Amino acid sequence: MSHTAATGHRTPTRRELMKVRLASGIGSTIEWYLSFAYISAAGLIFSQQYFGALGPNALIVSLGSVAASFVASPLGGVIAGHVGDRHGRKSALIGTLVLMGLASLGMGLLPTYDQIGVAAPILLVAFRxxxxxxxxxxxxxxxxxxxxxAPPAKRGFYGVFSQIGTPAGFVLSTAVFFVLQITTTPEQFESWGWRVPFLFSVVLVLVGLKVRTSISESPVFAEVQASHAEASVPLAEAVNGYSWRMVLAGGSFVANILAGLLLIGYLLPYSTTNVGMDASAVLPLLTLAAFLWIGTTVLGGSLADRYGSRAVMTWGYLLIGAWAIPLFMLVDTGSPAAFAVAVNILAVGLGLSYGPQSSMFAALFPSHIRYTAASLPYAVGGIIGGGFAPVTAEWLIERTGTSISISIYLMCFVAISLVSLALLTPAHFTGWPKETAASKISQPEGQAS
Structure with a gap:
């Protein structure tokens, strides 16, 4: 019987590893699929059917309700982190899927303002x-x-399966809304068609639950349990002993989430409303860029196993920063070809800076508090970088009259992420203390690269 170097437990079979990768990717894909479905519905449906009583402010409030998810995410990270660090990763992941399914079902069945009054928008925001x-x-x-x-030398590659959920969720959401638009009349879509994406997600959640209940607990956490090393209060230990690492980890993420939401949450309305491009031309180009983002995310994780997570993320951010001004200059031409070049190069930078994130965050924190300590920087970084990204970008356009202001906004956040990565030193990467020096050589994210 073979054993892993890191834990001494039995080496998982190829079938088990495939199921783990599927279990990891399916949840993040559903999560982002629902997020994009909500963003689409907020602009198309919710402003009329749930916030219409607010008159001219209905659209702004409806789009603002998107932020309710970002505001809640740190609390979700604390709760799930406590469960995951005390009782196991598997239990927490099953719980997050159940919550996801309940919220989606609630949105899909929720009566409108005309049917139940002010309770409708309140419940909608509550489900969000x-x-x-x-x-x-x-x-x-x-x-x-x-x-x-993952095997120690392949943690970067294995980590990408939680990362590809963002672009994959966008592709799935786009496909579902496209099918609905060509198979329903405008009246049917407004009446019941918009509910289909949310109800369909319940089916996806059930599939995800079947996969997740079939996998075993993480071998690393199994060792924590076997040695009775669970933290009594993971949040307290994480904050007291690793707060600076958490700050730097969150800082390393803010530019990526901002650039990602500009790509898949802002450039469509910007290019159609401000530039005058046809949505039927823009949406396929954004979808192709999302596919490229998936590919370069896998590439980024794989390169991290060879060159180190910090190095690869730095390459990605340097590309995003250098491309911030040409990005909008090309989009502003109104040319589909120029738009395609703009978004595809941005997608490469996004993949390189996003793919290594899972393996880097894991390497920063010890296993007995890792769920909590990794979740909080991700959630808080998401609020700072992405919670109000489309709204801020639109405000900048209205105030300055030029897209250069959005480029500068993005470049400032790139600078924050680059500084955060630079301040992470080899001394911060103590997440795998039991590995031999030879194993550490094959796991570069703990190096100064």
Whole structure:
């Protein structure tokens, strides 16, 4: 019987590793699929059917309700992190999927303002908040399950399966809305068609639950349990002993989430409303860029196993920063070809800076508090970088009259992430203390690269 170098436990079979990667990726894909479905519905449906009583402010409030998920995510990270660090990654991941399914079902069946009055928008925001609780706990568990199962030399590659959920969720959401638009009349879509994406997600959640209940607990956490090393209060230990690492980890993420939401949450309305491009031309180009983002995310994680997570993320951010001004200059031409170049190069930078994140975050924190300590920087970084990204970008355009202001906004956040990565030193990467020096050589994210 073979054993892993890191834990001394039985080496998982190829079938088990495949199921773990699937379990990791399916939750993050559903999470982002629902997020994009909500963003789409907020602009198309919710402003009329749930916030219409607010008159001219209905659209702004409806789009603002998107932020309820980001606000809830740190709390979700704390709750799921406590469960994951005390009782196991598997239990927490099952819980996040259940929450996700309940919130989606609630949205899909929720009566409108005309039917139940002010309770409708209140319940809608409440369901969005519950989505955020799920989101805050989902990423940390999904990332750790993959990375903690991985061979030491392949943690970067295994970690990408929680990362590809963002572009994959966008592709899935776009496909579902496209099918609905060509198979229903405008009246049917407004009446019941918009509910289909949320109800369909319940089916996805059930599939995800079947996969997740079939996998075993993370071998790394199994060792924590076997040695009775669980933290009594993971949050307190994480904050007291690793707060600076958490700050730097969150800082390393803010530019990526901002650039990602500009790509898949802002450039469509910007290019159609401000530039005058046809949505039927823009949406396929954004979808192709999302596919490229998936590919370069896998590439980024694989390169991290060879060159180190910090180095690869730095390359990605340097590309995003250098491309921030040309990005909008090309989009502003109104040319589909120029738009395609703009978004595809941005997608490369996004993949390189996003792919290594799971393995890097895992390497920063010890296993007995890792779920909590990794989830909080991700959630808080998501609020700072992405919680209000589309709204801020639109405000900048209205105030300055030029897209250069958005480029500068993005470049400032790139600078924050680059500084955060630079301040992370080899002394911060203590997440795998039991590995031999030879194993550490094959796991570069703990090096100064």
């Amino acid at each position: 908040f519950v989505q955020g609780l799920s989101t805050g706990g989902e990423w940390g568990g999904a990332a750790l399950m993959s990375v903690e199962y």
